[in-house]
Amino acid sequence: MSENIKKIQLNDLHVALGGKMVPFAGFNMPVRYSSDTEEHHTVRQGVGVFDVSHMGEFKVTGPKALSLIQKVTSNDASKLVIGQAQYSCFPNETGGIVDDLIVYKFGEEEYMLVVNASNIEKDWNWINKHNDMGATLENISESISLFAIQGPKAIEAVQSLTSVNLSDIKFYHFAVGDFAGVQDVIISGTGYTGAGGFEVYVKNEDAEKVWNAVFEAGKPYDIKPIGLGARDTLRLEMGYCLYGNDINDETSPIEAGLGWITKFTKDFINSENLKKQKENGVNKKLVGFILQEKGIPRGHYPIVNLDGEPIGDVTSGTMTPSMGVGIGMGYVKSEYATPGTEIAITVRNKNLLAKVEKFPLYKK
Amino acid sequence: MNFPKELKYTKDHEWVKIENDIAVIGITEFAQRELGDIVYVEVETVGETIAAGEVFGTVEAVKTVSDLFMPLEGEIIEFNEELESSPELVNDSPYESGWMIKVKFSGEVPSDLLSFEEYSELVGG
Numbered sequence: 001m002s003e004n005i006k007k008i009q010l011n012d013l014h015v016a017l018g019g020k021m022v023p024f025a026g027f028n029m030p031v032r033y034s035s036d037t038e039e040h041h042t043v044r045q046g047v048g049v050f051d052v053s054h055m056g057e058f059k060v061t062g063p064k065a066l067s068l069i070q071k072v073t074s075n076d077a078s079k080l081v082i083g084q085a086q087y088s089c090f091p092n093e094t095g096g097i098v099d100d101l102i103v104y105k106f107g108e109e110e111y112m113l114v115v116n117a118s119n120i121e122k123d124w125n126w127i128n129k130h131n132d133m134g135a136t137l138e139n140i141s142e143s144i145s146l147f148a149i150q151g152p153k154a155i156e157a158v159q160s161l162t163s164v165n166l167s168d169i170k171f172y173h174f175a176v177g178d179f180a181g182v183q184d185v186i187i188s189g190t191g192y193t194g195a196g197g198f199e200v201y202v203k204n205e206d207a208e209k210v211w212n213a214v215f216e217a218g219k220p221y222d223i224k225p226i227g228l229g230a231r232d233t234l235r236l237e238m239g240y241c242l243y244g245n246d247i248n249d250e251t252s253p254i255e256a257g258l259g260w261i262t263k264f265t266k267d268f269i270n271s272e273n274l275k276k277q278k279e280n281g282v283n284k285k286l287v288g289f290i291l292q293e294k295g296i297p298r299g300h301y302p303i304v305n306l307d308g309e310p311i312g313d314v315t316s317g318t319m320t321p322s323m324g325v326g327i328g329m330g331y332v333k334s335e336y337a338t339p340g341t342e343i344a345i346t347v348r349n350k351n352l353l354a355k356v357e358k359f360p361l362y363k364k
Numbered sequence: 365m366n367f368p369k370e371l372k373y374t375k376d377h378e379w380v381k382i383e384n385d386i387a388v389i390g391i392t393e394f395a396q397r398e399l400g401d402i403v404y405v406e407v408e409t410v411g412e413t414i415a416a417g418e419v420f421g422t423v424e425a426v427k428t429v430s431d432l433f434m435p436l437e438g439e440i441i442e443f444n445e446e447l448e449s450s451p452e453l454v455n456d457s458p459y460e461s462g463w464m465i466k467v468k469f470s471g472e473v474p475s476d477l478l479s480f481e482e483y484s485e486l487v488g489g
Contacts, residue, residue: 020400035455036426037401229400229427294448296404296424318426319403348406348422 008053009145009204010211017225024228025118027054032227039230040321043195047151048226049214054117056141057201058124061110068135069103069111072127074253074274076263080105085172085190088261089253090126091270095277096249097256099123100241102190104174112186114146116243130269145207147200149214150226150234154197157218162187169198180213182206192231194238194360233318236327239288239359245299246286246315246329254278255331256286257359284312285337288361291326291345292353302346303330303354311336314345320362326352327361365393365487368459372473373483374435379459382473387436390463391423391454394487399425402454407432407443407465414440416474420465423454435477438469 006027008014015021019030030051032039042048060069069077075088082105090098099119104112115123124139131137149158155166162185164177169189179185179200186201202210215223232242241247241256253262254277264275291297297317305311317328328345336343339358344351367373372380377395381388396402407421414420414434421432421443444463446453454462478486 031427032400035401037403233426294404295406296429298429319424321426 006054008051009207010051010053013208013211014051014225019225019227022228025054025116027117029054030225030227032229033225036227036229036233037321039224039226040233042222042224043151043193043226043230043234044322045152046223047149047153047157047197047218047221048224048230049211049218050148050150050226050228050231051145051211052148052199052231053145053204053207055146056115056117056120056123056139057144058113058115058127059111059138059140060113060127060135061138062134062136063109064133064135065109065111067133068127068131069113070266071133071268072130073101073103074258074263074268074271075103075261076265077103077105077111078266082107083173083175085174085188086261087172089247089258090123091253091262091268091274092249093270094249095252095270095273097243097247097251097253098126098249100243100247100258104186104188106176118244143204145202145204145210147202147211147214148191148193148197149200150191150193150197151195153221157221157223158214161213161217166198180210182210185210192240193234194240194362195234232316233321236316236318236329237320237322237360237362239329239361241286241329242316251286251331252277252282255282255284281334283334284331285334286315286329286331287337287356288329288359289327289343289345289354290323290357290361291328292355294326295345295347295350295352296326297328297330297345297347297352297354303332304344304346304351305336306342306344308344308351311343317345322362326354328354332356365397365484366459367392367394367480367484369480371459371480372435372477373480373486374433374477375486376433377487378433378435380435380477385468385470386441387438387467387469388463389435389465389467390458391432392483392487393458396455396458396462399423399428399430401426402451405447405451405454405464407440410440410443410465412440413438432464434467436467436469436474437471438467440465441468442466
């Protein structure tokens, strides 16, 4: 993989900004510019910008667009209105998840799917394989740059760049308009931080112009570039799943707490099985937890009960910059999944007390 | 990057300051930069005698967990307890207030410890 690692459009700009570039999902990506913790606080308290141009985008168009989306995704895309987006997943045929994604509705016959960078090829093959109804598919991943402008000051910082009233864009809704002098920019009320703000999709040829305009406009608000390190701690505080860590080809959306995006108002791949899971219950569940002792949980650390018996595994963990304690997510036997339940995380042969908590783990 | 001349270094990015039979040990400027924000330093081996190359503790950054290795054999006589509440000292001052342990050693200083020139070359200047 390292021999043909891809570069995002603004790779050189991130290097010039002092970004430490690391291989992630087949791309060289900025993991941090100054400090993970400072970048985390910038997004929670002010405004910061992530270049997440590695993400994949597929256009799905034509009279059969919706019927393909309904077949391959778990959420009910027929409920979308034009200008609305929806979190969803591609269930596989064996109970797991191919990927999680966002579905955007541009028109009755025009949608866009935004998928994880690490899964672009897998997802593309998957939806093509299931496209027996003949929707038109186009993979535009390599021509699109995506910037997530996140934080409580995001709207204020860049409102001057667009005639679209940014505060009118509701959560999981979007507008297509002018932005930084560029036409047809998708301005989306989404993100992966829980800090507020939005994401802008631009063509690669406009990326540098838009990035520079955002930083110029945001200067009075102390806007900063933010790396993937802080992106991970921010999303973990909110309990947002990361594909490859918390969900994968073997975890079911019901186990993963994604029942809310698994709608049985329609048929989709493996829906009968998942419906049974929902009705009968599942043996393990993804939970969030907060450590009650000093220490940091990490992926693959064992989760045990208070008698020291194994009950699951950590899928993601970190020291949360906002709260200064160890937090994490992991699968536990369902009888331990109730918020308030005391469990323990095995960190280097010691069992550290933790408590199952509702998401978000960080409460403002 | 700053690698003080008077210190010795290891390939695992630790530094050693020899003062008679006491060695003070920490991690280098290069190591702390590579790791990013240090959020936890765990050393539970005070009082133990540990061989060169063995693990004496753990340093955790936001994204990573790394073992800390003994640069030379000796008895760990002190852990820098300031690091329990302020692990960021390792980032802010890796050679001074961010030191990690003091080791009482008997015998020779191992000959495979690196000089600052050798270490600088190892990490590319």
